[in-house]
Amino acid sequence: MTTRTHILGFPRMGAHRELKFALEKHWRGEIDHAALEEVGGQLRARHWQAQRDAGLDYVTVGDFACYDHVANHIQLFGCEPARFGFKGDEPELSRYFKMARGVEDQAGHVHDAGCDHGSEGTFALEMTKWFDTNYHYLVPEFTAATQFKLASTRLFDEVAEAQQAGHAVKAVLLGPLSFLYLGKEKEAGFDRLSLLDALLPVYEQVLNRLKQQGVEWVQIDEPILGLDLPDAWRNAFERAYWQLARSASKLLLATYFSPLSDNLRLACQLPVAGLHVDAVRAPQELTGVADWLATHKVLSIGIVDGRNIWRTDLDAALATLRPVVDKRRGELWIAPSCSLLHVPFSLAAEKKLDAELRSWLAFAVEKLGELRVLRAVLDGSEDSVAEELEATRAAVAARRSSPRVHRADVALRLARSVAGDDQRASSFGQRQRVQRARFALPALPTTTIGSFPQTPEIRAARAAFKRGELDAAGYREKMRAEIALAVRKQEELGIDVLVHGEAERNDMVEYFGEQLDGFAFTANGWVQSYGSRCVKPPVIFGDVARPAPMTVEWTAYAQSLTQLPMKGMLTGPVTILQWSFVRDDQPRSVTCEQIAWAIRDEVVDLEAAGIGIIQIDEPAIREGLPLRRAGWPAYLKSATRAFRISASGVCDQTQVHTHMCYSEFNDILPEIAAMDADVITIETSRSDMELLRGFGGENSAGGFRYPNEIGPGVYDIHSPRVPSVGEIVRLMRKAAGVVPPGNLWINPDCGLKTRGWPETEAALSNMVAAAKLLRAEL
Numbered sequence: 122m123t124t125r126t127h128i129l130g131f132p133r134m135g136a137h138r139e140l141k142f143a144l145e146k147h148w149r150g151e152i153d154h155a156a157l158e159e160v161g162g163q164l165r166a167r168h169w170q171a172q173r174d175a176g177l178d179y180v181t182v183g184d185f186a187c188y189d190h191v192a193n194h195i196q197l198f199g200c201e202p203a204r205f206g207f208k209g210d211e212p213e214l215s216r217y218f219k220m221a222r223g224v225e226d227q228a229g230h231v232h233d234a235g236c237d238h239g240s241e242g243t244f245a246l247e248m249t250k251w252f253d254t255n256y257h258y259l260v261p262e263f264t265a266a267t268q269f270k271l272a273s274t275r276l277f278d279e280v281a282e283a284q285q286a287g288h289a290v291k292a293v294l295l296g297p298l299s300f301l302y303l304g305k306e307k308e309a310g311f312d313r314l315s316l317l318d319a320l321l322p323v324y325e326q327v328l329n330r331l332k333q334q335g336v337e338w339v340q341i342d343e344p345i346l347g348l349d350l351p352d353a354w355r356n357a358f359e360r361a362y363w364q365l366a367r368s369a370s371k372l373l374l375a376t377y378f379s380p381l382s383d384n385l386r387l388a389c390q391l392p393v394a395g396l397h398v399d400a401v402r403a404p405q406e407l408t409g410v411a412d413w414l415a416t417h418k419v420l421s422i423g424i425v426d427g428r429n430i431w432r433t434d435l436d437a438a439l440a441t442l443r444p445v446v447d448k449r450r451g452e453l454w455i456a457p458s459c460s461l462l463h464v465p466f467s468l469a470a471e472k473k474l475d476a477e478l479r480s481w482l483a484f485a486v487e488k489l490g491e492l493r494v495l496r497a498v499l500d501g502s503e504d505s506v507a508e509e510l511e512a513t514r515a516a517v518a519a520r521r522s523s524p525r526v527h528r529a530d531v532a533l534r535l536a537r538s539v540a541g542d543d544q545r546a547s548s549f550g551q552r553q554r555v556q557r558a559r560f561a562l563p564a565l566p567t568t569t570i571g572s573f574p575q576t577p578e579i580r581a582a583r584a585a586f587k588r589g590e591l592d593a594a595g596y597r598e599k600m601r602a603e604i605a606l607a608v609r610k611q612e613e614l615g616i617d618v619l620v621h622g623e624a625e626r627n628d629m630v631e632y633f634g635e636q637l638d639g640f641a642f643t644a645n646g647w648v649q650s651y652g653s654r655c656v657k658p659p660v661i662f663g664d665v666a667r668p669a670p671m672t673v674e675w676t677a678y679a680q681s682l683t684q685l686p687m688k689g690m691l692t693g694p695v696t697i698l699q700w701s702f703v704r705d706d707q708p709r710s711v712t713c714e715q716i717a718w719a720i721r722d723e724v725v726d727l728e729a730a731g732i733g734i735i736q737i738d739e740p741a742i743r744e745g746l747p748l749r750r751a752g753w754p755a756y757l758k759s760a761t762r763a764f765r766i767s768a769s770g771v772c773d774q775t776q777v778h779t780h781m782c783y784s785e786f787n788d789i790l791p792e793i794a795a796m797d798a799d800v801i802t803i804e805t806s807r808s809d810m811e812l813l814r815g816f817g818g819e820n821s822a823g824g825f826r827y828p829n830e831i832g833p834g835v836y837d838i839h840s841p842r843v844p845s846v847g848e849i850v851r852l853m854r855k856a857a858g859v860v861p862p863g864n865l866w867i868n869p870d871c872g873l874k875t876r877g878w879p880e881t882e883a884a885l886s887n888m889v890a891a892a893k894l895l896r897a898e899l
């Protein structure tokens with residue numbers, strides 16, 4: 122038996138985000154298409170070489186994209202939406218960026234999906250999250266008129282490029298069913314699955330052409346097999362793959378991110394030459410797959426975690442692989458669980474991480490090395506990798522017992538928690554009474570979501586402080602001046618519940634992570650979020666605790682400047698967890714609960730400092746939902762409990778707010794309600810308040826589905842457009858028709874940090890004027 126190694130995909134940005142910088146230069150008009158393509162070519166060459174250096178049997182070609190791989194497929198299959206009005210002679214790359222970024226009209230305005238656009242400008246393709254990752258893909262648009270044709274040679278050119286460099290190539294394609302499923306119907310009553318028959322012949326052409334180029338294996342990704350699929354979609358797989366089986370290439374069907382569950386047998390039985398499964402997310406299914414997959418087929422086991430940054434415990438991985446190796450006589454491939462797109466490039470750039478922590482990590486390049494070691498052991502040449510195995514064992518053992526990771530005080534805190542810890546002392550009705558008496562706010566109180574414009578001066582001050590050019594006292598003074606400015610402006614505007622404006626925060630998770638124990642920050646751990654945009658998530662490596670208050674001084678200072686209530690501003694445990702790399706040596710729910718206790722301490726300290734209203738932001742609660750519904754109840758139970766732990770250390774008079782960026786909560790509204798925040802603020806303006814309807818429905822007990830107070834956003838903060846008074850009045854009247862007016866607040870959709878002061882002041886002034894008009898109506 123032989124073992125082969127491969128990867129499903131590699132990060133595209135480059136060791137130093139070369140692609141990002143080249144893209145941005147191109148968009149600014151500083152470099153042309155050819156220069157941009159050259160950077161792409163250099164990156165691919167380097168990334169293939171890294172795969173070759175690690176002894177992989179194939180380099181993977183087709184995973185690269187200048188913006189997004191789904192957009193590449195839109196061009197490969199020639200289904201660019203007609204609304205862009207592309208002319209035949211427009212270069213491929215220029216059409217590509219128009220789909221990705223929209224087209225400006227003569228006034229330099231990129232229309233968004235809501236506007237009535239003329240022929241000169243049009244909005245970009247919608248962007249949405251790639252399964253449960255933080256990567257966003259461009260959503261293909263389908264109508265009954267959609268046609269497919271082989272329309273781009275990019276993939277074939279890249280294959281030729283890799284071959285010229287002397288590599289053995291495995292090409293990768295997004296499978297036809299996932300491609301259609303991830304798209305969106307742009308016509309009522311139309312079913313995009315009906316396009317399958319038109320699409321398959323183009324896939325056949327692509328496969329045949331790859332075969333002609335001498336590509337033996339094509340990895341065809343069908344990650345939707347990890348979803349709860351409608352029957353029609355599931356049933357379409359057999360037909361589709363029988364048709365693709367006519368082409369001569371060997372197909373490796375790749376699944377990842379989620380258990381196959383009810384699709385396991387289907388995946389095993391499709392007429393393909395091999396199957397890749399994610400043994401990190403669904404180790405329990407490996408035996409079943411090994412049994413069901415015919416022995417003449419290749420089994421590719423995703424054994425190295427492609428979604429996280431921890432060094433693989435190679436002995437544990439081998440213990441998982443061995444029984445499968447023994448059972449199957451066929452060819453075995455090993456790989457990361459999914460594309461390495463979701464992890465940073467290499468540890469080589471991490472010069473500041475301490476040596477111990479660094480030894481616990483593996484980024485993309487290091488994961489390639491792990492595959493090499495695993496293969497050597499499986500093929501009987503353990504001696505050749507003895508040193509690597511030893512180093513791994515030492516690192517894994519150290520991590521397992523390190524006092525930096527495991528803290529008795531944190532464990533004790535969780536162990537000692539009792540039943541009532543995640544409950545406020547009194548019911549919402551009781552709290553509402555005492556809070557009304559305490560704050561005496563007008564009907565329809567006005568507030569904002571937390572951040573005010575992050576002006577260039579604020580950013581410059583923060584950067585100077587980080588570089589050591591501005592000392593702590595100078596920085597503090599500068600931030601205090603910004604806070605004072607925000608307070609004064611809010612008072613002048615006549616807002617009822619103020620915020621300090623978050624001037625001191627660079628990022629709503631990083632700010633807290635930097636002050637909590639158990640978090641580390643990388644220098645260069647960038648991961649692509651969309652296009653040229655990358656994020657650098659914190660690493661939660663150890664038990665989380667709060668050594669000292671994090672926001673109290675700033676908030677108390679802000680409160681000292683005004684008689685009006687100052688709302689404290691915190692990020693919630695679920696969001697902190699969701700936007701970080703999370704340790705893999707204990708359940709995520711435990712890490713989440715540790716963060717919850719740390720936030721609770723901050724909430725209690727704010728209360729003690731005289732802050733009567735405290736907002737705990739949880740914009741990421743919905744995106745944490747598991748891909749399969751079977752996982753929802755456990756997740757929701759732990760997520761809502763974590764929030765309540767963070768919020769329940771205060772007395773009835775203290776008002777807890779939460780904020781979420783969307784309001785598409787119909788399917789989880791009972792759980793959102795069970796978080797029991799006194800007030801929730803949500804984004805609703807772009808849906809014209811339609812999304813609020815669910816909140817006003819009736820629950821099983823005959824009450825409102827969302828019984829507590831609600832601030833539905835009255836204007837979109839994503840554009841500088843200033844909403845009129847009339848518009849806000851109209852939206853709030855609509856809101857008052859669905860939920861009890863006595864429970865309503867008035868606020869923007871989200872924080873204002875990306876806005877400038879002029880439009881912010883104009884919009885908020887209209888918002889306050891609208892509130893006054895509406896109060897007169899009540």
Ligand code: GLN
Nearest residue numbers: 570571572738740872873
């Ligand atoms: N309080 C944060 C802000 O206003 C909330 C941001 C968010 O919801 N993502 O910026």
Ligand code: ZN
Nearest residue numbers: 781782871872
């Ligand atoms: Zn928001």
